[in-house]
Amino acid sequence: MKPVLEARNIRKKFIDPVEVEILRGLDLSVMPGEFVSIMGKSGCGKSTLLYVLSTMDTQYEGELYLAGQALQGEKPNELDRIRNQHIGFVFQFHYLLPEFSVLKNVMLPALKLGLKSAEEIEHDAMEKLRLLDVQEQALKRATQISGGQKQRVAIARALINNPDIIMGDEPTGNLDSKNAQRVFDIFREITSEQKQSLLIVTHDQDFAAKTDRIIEMADGSIVSS
Amino acid sequence: MALFNQLLLGIAKTHLLARKKQSAIAALGVTFGIGVFIIMVSFMTGLNGLLDGLILNRTPHVRIYNEVKQSERQPIEDLATYKDMAHIIHSIKPKNSQLKLRNGLAIRAELRKDKRVKGITPQVSTRIFYQAGAVQLNGNLAGMDVLEEARLFNFQQYIVGGKPEDLASNENAIVLGAGVAKNLSLQVGDYVQIVSINGSRERLKIVGLFQSGLADIDKVFSYCNIGTAQRLSGEGGDYFTDLHLKLHDIEAAAGMAEELRNSWGVNAIDIKTANAQFETGTSIRNMITYAVSFALLIVAGFGIYNILNMLIYEKMPDIAILKATGFSSGDVQRIFLYQAMMIGFVGAAIGLAFGFLASYGISQAPFETEALPTIKTFPVNFDPKFYIIGIIFALITTFLAGFMPSRKAGKIDPVDILRGQ
Ligand SMILES: Nc1ncnc2c1ncn2[C@@H]1O[C@H](COP(=O)(O)OP(=O)(O)OP(=O)(O)O)[C@@H](O)[C@H]1O
Numbered sequence: 001m002k003p004v005l006e007a008r009n010i011r012k013k014f015i016d017p018v019e020v021e022i023l024r025g026l027d028l029s030v031m032p033g034e035f036v037s038i039m040g041k042s043g044c045g046k047s048t049l050l051y052v053l054s055t056m057d058t059q060y061e062g063e064l065y066l067a068g069q070a071l072q073g074e075k076p077n078e079l080d081r082i083r084n085q086h087i088g089f090v091f092q093f094h095y096l097l098p099e100f101s102v103l104k105n106v107m108l109p110a111l112k113l114g115l116k117s118a119e120e121i122e123h124d125a126m127e128k129l130r131l132l133d134v135q136e137q138a139l140k141r142a143t144q145i146s147g148g149q150k151q152r153v154a155i156a157r158a159l160i161n162n163p164d165i166i167m168g169d170e171p172t173g174n175l176d177s178k179n180a181q182r183v184f185d186i187f188r189e190i191t192s193e194q195k196q197s198l199l200i201v202t203h204d205q206d207f208a209a210k211t212d213r214i215i216e217m218a219d220g221s222i223v224s225s
Numbered sequence: 226m227a228l229f230n231q232l233l234l235g236i237a238k239t240h241l242l243a244r245k246k247q248s249a250i251a252a253l254g255v256t257f258g259i260g261v262f263i264i265m266v267s268f269m270t271g272l273n274g275l276l277d278g279l280i281l282n283r284t285p286h287v288r289i290y291n292e293v294k295q296s297e298r299q300p301i302e303d304l305a306t307y308k309d310m311a312h313i314i315h316s317i318k319p320k321n322s323q324l325k326l327r328n329g330l331a332i333r334a335e336l337r338k339d340k341r342v343k344g345i346t347p348q349v350s351t352r353i354f355y356q357a358g359a360v361q362l363n364g365n366l367a368g369m370d371v372l373e374e375a376r377l378f379n380f381q382q383y384i385v386g387g388k389p390e391d392l393a394s395n396e397n398a399i400v401l402g403a404g405v406a407k408n409l410s411l412q413v414g415d416y417v418q419i420v421s422i423n424g425s426r427e428r429l430k431i432v433g434l435f436q437s438g439l440a441d442i443d444k445v446f447s448y449c450n451i452g453t454a455q456r457l458s459g460e461g462g463d464y465f466t467d468l469h470l471k472l473h474d475i476e477a478a479a480g481m482a483e484e485l486r487n488s489w490g491v492n493a494i495d496i497k498t499a500n501a502q503f504e505t506g507t508s509i510r511n512m513i514t515y516a517v518s519f520a521l522l523i524v525a526g527f528g529i530y531n532i533l534n535m536l537i538y539e540k541m542p543d544i545a546i547l548k549a550t551g552f553s554s555g556d557v558q559r560i561f562l563y564q565a566m567m568i569g570f571v572g573a574a575i576g577l578a579f580g581f582l583a584s585y586g587i588s589q590a591p592f593e594t595e596a597l598p599t600i601k602t603f604p605v606n607f608d609p610k611f612y613i614i615g616i617i618f619a620l621i622t623t624f625l626a627g628f629m630p631s632r633k634a635g636k637i638d639p640v641d642i643l644r645g646q
């Protein structure tokens with residue numbers, strides 16, 4: 001089986017004010033349906049790595065492949081399209097658009113993709129909200145629901161285009177243990193049923209322990225995986 | 226693609242509706258700018274049109290006349306003896322030339338055949354005195370072909386209390402300057418005693434009053450048939466002092482005047498040259514209109530620029546997540562540009578409606594003036610062209626105002642924002 005995501009010799013430097021190498025030649029791959037977590041001390045470069053892998057950050061050296069397609073050096077618009085269709089992202093903060101309803105927030109990436117009709121997209125979005133058990137909130141404004149609900153809506157949004165891989169930067173970081181457990185269960189369900197992959201940065205030892213594989217980072221390098 | 230644009234438009238609309246008050250204030254700026262533009266331009270061009278009507282429709286496009294002046298060529302220049310010498314002549318006096326237009330009949334015959342000419346009327350202008358008891362008032366009497374003059378130069382618009390036809394059919398009639406009539410306490414239907422410079426007298430019946438609105442003219446000028454004027458100056462039927470030309474195309478006037486000067490050696494002045502100051506007035510009024518409207522729109526533009534900048538600052542996280550989920554820089558840029566354009570469009574549409582209503586109100590307001598006896602309300606020009614210019618003007622301004630902030634929004638690096646939170 002071929003990996004969904006493959007990174008080879010990823011390097012990234014910041015010049016602030018002197019040149020510091022934050023990512024020092026990382027190799028990494030994620031298989032379809034695999035649930036991988038990344039751990040490491042604060043400041044070791046986990047978020048930085050995730051931004052590179054998600055194609056949002058293009059200032060790096062090395063090779064990056066998504067489902068076999070080389071991403072390094074791609075045009076920005078093409079990267080936007082790939083990110084839209086193939087990568088889902090969940091952050092520590094929910095980043096829901098406050099003016100829109102919960103449902104519309106989930107629909108937006110699919111509307112942008114534009115492969116389905118608005119009715120189909122709405123139907124899909126309701127499905128995702130149901131999967132995350134927030135379907136009751138669909139018509140509320142994004143500001144009118146609880147923190148845990150917001151995070152689940154954000155996950156529904158990441159799932160709407162059925163991406164190959166979902167990346168998370170401490171997605172449970174702001175949640176209590178009950179809500180964190182719930183998010184974990186959903187993630188588990190996604191990988192086992194949809195064969196989608198997950199790459200989640202976390203500080204939560206218990207959370208990481210339950211994933212398929214833990215990648216340990218230190219000082220911009222992978223120490224174990 | 227269509228749905229996609231609609232998506233960005235929908236996002237833009239949602240943003241605006243979420244901030245109704247701010248959006249309304251920004252739109253109000255545009256409304257005000259466009260409204261004032263419409264009111265000013267409608268009123269100013271209405272006024273210009275009126276003045277154009279006053280001057281252009283009533284003034285000959287080319288006037289041919291004889292001017293008393295020195296000969297340009299002095300006899301000494303023709304003497305071979307002094308050919309290569311400098312000529313210094315003191316105190317040159319005007320040649321004793323007649324006021325009569327030389328070759329007048331020939332010029333008239335020639336011009337009648339000219340395709341460019343719409344019409345040509347001769348005039349006999351003569352100095353006279355109005356006699357009232359023992360007093361004699363200076364005056365000027367112009368004899369003319371009344372009906373042609375009415376057809377070509379709207380002579381009837383000057384006449385109060387009478388018709389051109391009354392004059393045309395009566396060789397012993399006069400249309401008296403309104404100022405003269407007032408000074409002599411005369412009315413339509415009365416007779417006036419006219420004394421010519423060579424002493425002959427005539428009693429003429431007043432069939433109308435002439436009112437140009439310029440007191441100095443109305444105090445001096447009167448009009449009669451060409452035959453009457455020729456009789457008063459003691460001349461025959463081939464005597465006239467001016468030829469008035471109306472052309473099909475007013476732009477040809479200057480060239481035509483030049484041509485006439487060269488080929489006939491007469492004085493010919495075209496309407497543009499004669500009324501240069503009038504043209505300046507028109508262009509200055511237009512300039513003021515556009516300058517004021519433009520200034521107002523710039524202010525409105527700054528309002529939009531400001532609001533958009535604030536909005537974008539506030540919306541950084543939203544922009545970051547839109548980009549993270551696959552919206553491109555161009556998409557984000559368009560979302561905000563659309564907002565500026567929507568503000569501009571809505572503001573301008575209301576501004577046009579407001580401008581139309583206000584100018585309609587102005588056009589109904591009474592406006593009466595001595596100078597324009599036929600005008601009763603303010604002149605307003607409802608040319609749809611201005612409404613199109615207005616909306617284009619507004620869209621361009623809002624586009625420019627929205628462009629920089631939108632571009633900034635498009636360039637926001639999502640990683641910077643996501644890291645910051
Ligand atoms: N824009 C930047 N300019 C300079 N240095 C940066 C920049 N962004 C991050 N860094 C540095 O890169 C290093 C890695 O940052 P990163 O955010 O990837 O850490 P992290 O592993 O995600 O930490 P945490 O667990 O606290 O989120 C840090 O030392 C940070 O100071």
Ligand SMILES: [Mg+2]
Nearest residue numbers: 046047048169
């Ligand atoms: Mg981090």
